[in-house]
Amino acid sequence: MNRREANQLVGTAWLDSDYRTWWETRVMRRRVPLYRVGVAAVRALNAVTGGANRPSLKVTRWNRIGPHGGTFVMDKLETMTGRTDHPVTSRAELRARTSFASRLARAVSADEWPQIIAEHERRRRGERPQYRYVGHRPLNATSHALMDEAWVRGELPTDQYRAWNVLKHEDEGAFYSEFFTDGDARGYPGGETNPGFRRGRIMFDVSWREKASLAGERHVLRRSRILRAKELVKFFRTELKEAVRPPVSSPAQPLPAEPPTHHAVYTEPVVAAIADFTKPETLRSPTARGETTPDRKRASAIDLANTVAKALPPAVPARAVGAADQEAAADGQAGVVSSGVVEEGRSGFGEPPPGQARPPHGAQQSAHPPVARPPVPPGHSPRDAQSR
Incomplete structure (x- = not known):
């Protein structure tokens, strides 16, 4: 050449x-x-x-x-x-x-x-x-x-x-x-x-x-x-x-206290188990290739992550209240809702799970209204919920 x-x-x-x-x-x-x-x-x-x-x-x-x-x-x-x-x-x-x-x-x-x-x-x-x-x-x-x-x-x-x-x-x-x-x-x-x-x-x-x-x-x-x-x-x-003018080292400032966050789900076994599905086929574990079931340690880590995620308080979804709801509220009939639509959160649901192929563009347009998905707990990645 x-x-x-x-x-x-x-x-x-x-x-x-x-x-x-x-x-x-x-x-x-x-x-x-x-x-x-x-x-x-x-x-x-x-x-x-x-x-x-x-x-x-x-x-x-x-x-x-x-x-x-x-x-x-x-x-x-x-x-x-x-x-x-x-x-x-x-x-x-x-x-x-x-x-x-x-x-x-x-x-x-x-x-x-x-x-x-x-x-x-x-x-x-x-x-x-x-x-x-x-x-x-x-x-x-x-x-x-x-x-x-x-x-x-x-x-x-x-x-x-x-x-x-x-x-x-x-x-x-x-x-x-x-x-x-x-x-x-x-x-x-x-x-x-x-x-x-x-x-x-x-x-x-x-x-x-x-x-x-x-x-x-x-x-x-x-x-x-x-x-x-x-x-x-x-x-x-x-x-x-x-x-x-030599630089002078400034005294270390104490870091501000951060509010407690639920990061326990991102343990090393959980990250390794989920990310394993993105590796090339020859480098995936037998579990990711579907040849075996997860070992006890990895399965326990994933179950623990699911348990922690379910234990978190769910977010309150926004609701569009109709005119009949306003009349019911005015009459003191709280809790009786005649018509309302739950707004589906768009953030975090734009990608398919890592282990699945992305559907064609035409298949994403449905003739029926979308079913409301459960809200993502605060402090968690949508990727974590989709990948398990």
């Missing part, structure tokens, strides 16, 4: 082509020597800057979930001290846990360079690609559980979430994503804990599988270089400003 023919490939035809692998390997062969020099340079800079608590900038290995549900390791530079699962809440804390060199490495994404170096070595040994340049970023088990819970709560659209579950278990992970270059992924405060970030992740990943091409990958790589240049300028401006 020549370059002209490769430019005509779109979607999965491009993603699965041999030309894509050859093109990526050629790009890596040019860049890997520069990345090796860059890593050595930031390590040398780290040795002469920072205090005793500076990060080591050594290569660390992180577990990620790849195709077919398998687990593999991802190489990254250690650019921060302390617990990695503890979020940084201020600039003062960031400076305390990093050094000048490690902050510089984070600004230019040098902490990701060991991934590309390891992938190039893997391809030189003749092994199949584990990483691509552009696609979806592989997640760890905690991030997968976070996405599952977001879907169970009704935050993510079912069709896109099911498609995202398929591609993340069939396609290799990638260094860059279109969400990072064109979706302003770094602009969401809190990262993947932000609902907007999670929605953007699945929307860009799903759309990329449909429109992927050689021109698209070149665009993402060019955009990534532009973004790193902007981050580098921003980094030096911030460092110069904080060198004159």
Whole structure:
């Protein structure tokens, strides 16, 4: 296949082509020597800057979930001290846990360079690609559980979430994503804990599988270089400003007391049981495939969720009271209603359950008035009621 023919490939035809692998390997062969020099340079800079608590900038290995549900390791530079699962809440804390060199490495994404170096070595040994340049970023088990819970709560659209579950278990992970270059992924405060970030992740990943091409990958790589240049300028401006006036950590403010909410139904077994139906057929549990019945632990968790949901006080539905009702109320005959229509709540009932196919548009229009559905208890997702 020549370059002209490769430019005509779109979607999965491009993603699965041999030309894509050859093109990526050629790009890596040019860049890997520069990345090796860059890593050595930031390590040398780290040795002469920072205090005793500076990060080591050594290569660390992180577990990620790849195709077919398998687990593999991802190489990254250690650019921060302390617990990695503890979020940084201020600039003062960031400076305390990093050094000048490690902050510089984070600004230019040098902490990701060991991934590309390891992938190039893997391809030189003749092994199949584990990483691509552009696609979806592989997640760890905690991030997968976070996405599952977001879907169970009704935050993510079912069709896109099911498609995202398929591609993340069939396609290799990638260094860059279109969400990072064109979706302003770094602009969401809190990262993947932000609902907007999670929605953007699945929307860009799903759309990329449909429109992927050689021109698209070149665009993402060019955009990534532009973004790193902007981050580098921003980094030096911030460092110069904080060198004159170091940030001061503000005392932690107590969080306001929140009203009690019924979140007990979103336990890990319940989320796993419901989200299992959106996984690809080969990765579903025997229960989701209908081959076995739920085990006792999972069945007990689902029964408990149903019991809690039924025990909650139901919402009072709105009623349209006719003229005869008003006369009856005026005469003191409360409770006798001659005519009235219960308004059906539209919120939360627009999608079919995850395990069912969406009915055709014509089948959704009924000749008879819709039957009133029971109200959704407050504090619960409509998805939770539909999925059980």
